[in-house]
Amino acid sequence: MRRRSKYLLGGAAALCLLAVPVCRWQNDGLMLTRYTVELSGLPEELDGMTLVQVSDLHSKPMGEGQELLLNTISQAKPYVILLTGDLVDGRRPELVPALELARGAAALAPTYYVTGNHETSLPWETREQIENGLEAAGVVLLDNRTEELSLPGGGTMVLTGLCDDNLGDGTLERLSASWPEDAVTVLLAHEPQYIENYAASGVDLAFCGHAHGGQIRLPLVGGLFAPGQGFLPKYTAGIYQLGETQMVVSRGIGGSLFPQRVWNRPEVVAVTLKRG
Numbered sequence: 001m002r003r004r005s006k007y008l009l010g011g012a013a014a015l016c017l018l019a020v021p022v023c024r025w026q027n028d029g030l031m032l033t034r035y036t037v038e039l040s041g042l043p044e045e046l047d048g049m050t051l052v053q054v055s056d057l058h059s060k061p062m063g064e065g066q067e068l069l070l071n072t073i074s075q076a077k078p079y080v081i082l083l084t085g086d087l088v089d090g091r092r093p094e095l096v097p098a099l100e101l102a103r104g105a106a107a108l109a110p111t112y113y114v115t116g117n118h119e120t121s122l123p124w125e126t127r128e129q130i131e132n133g134l135e136a137a138g139v140v141l142l143d144n145r146t147e148e149l150s151l152p153g154g155g156t157m158v159l160t161g162l163c164d165d166n167l168g169d170g171t172l173e174r175l176s177a178s179w180p181e182d183a184v185t186v187l188l189a190h191e192p193q194y195i196e197n198y199a200a201s202g203v204d205l206a207f208c209g210h211a212h213g214g215q216i217r218l219p220l221v222g223g224l225f226a227p228g229q230g231f232l233p234k235y236t237a238g239i240y241q242l243g244e245t246q247m248v249v250s251r252g253i254g255g256s257l258f259p260q261r262v263w264n265r266p267e268v269v270a271v272t273l274k275r276g
């Protein structure tokens with residue numbers, strides 16, 4: 001009996017020891033997720049170009065992982081880098097990790113940012129500090145703005161960003177009125193559950209985050225919970241389509257209220273465009 005208890009205790013101790021690196025790997029084992037998206041009317045110059053998305057850092061101190069994060073972005077050979085909100089966590093608003101990522105990204109490729117719900121929850125002076133820091137790092141703020149990328153051989157790609165305060169109101173419709181008719185339109189918006197609004201405005205390709213992959217991912221089920229969508233959320237990771245609009249949802253890098261990811265490793269997303 002005593003020997004059996006000894007074995008049980010030994011087994012439990014071994015499981016605990018194993019659980020620590022497994023949990024760390026689930027939270028910190030960064031991966032590069034690649035998608036190819038076909039877009040009709042894509043200018044020839046953009047065929048094969050890659051857009052890289054980094055989302056939901058949530059002030060995560062990357063430490064030695066910072067080099068891996070930047071190498072992962074660089075490995076995807078980004079044409080542009082899209083930061084889709086919640087770089088800074090609303091509960092512990094540490095700016096340093098966000099600014100380190102911003103500086104590193106902007107040194108690799110033109111980098112664009114929209115605010116997430118965590119940043120909009122912060123006092124105005126903190127939001128101003130974030131925005132000033134990002135601009136000083138060389139990042140273009142895209143809240144409720146449009147930038148047109150004119151391509152050397154003709155054709156236009158439109159990058160539009162929505163501030164998290166304006167995802168469901170008429171801001172996108174207003175912005176879309178100025179898009180050139182034949183341009184490919186790319187939207188940065190933090191939350192994916194407004195896909196109907198994105199599709200109604202004629203967005204070709206939207207980039208979102210916010211769902212953190214549903215936090216815990218189970219085979220055949222997918223993510224279990226996402227803010228704004230509740231339990232068994234619809235939009236947590238991957239590519240979704242509504243009408244002519246395709247929407248990429250990143251599982252993001254960090255976490256917020258719930259500290260552990262399960263079968264839901266952090267990711268950098270790379271989307272390669274193809275003429276459809």
Ligand SMILES: [Fe+2]
Binds near residue numbers: 116117118209211
């Ligand atoms: Fe969020």
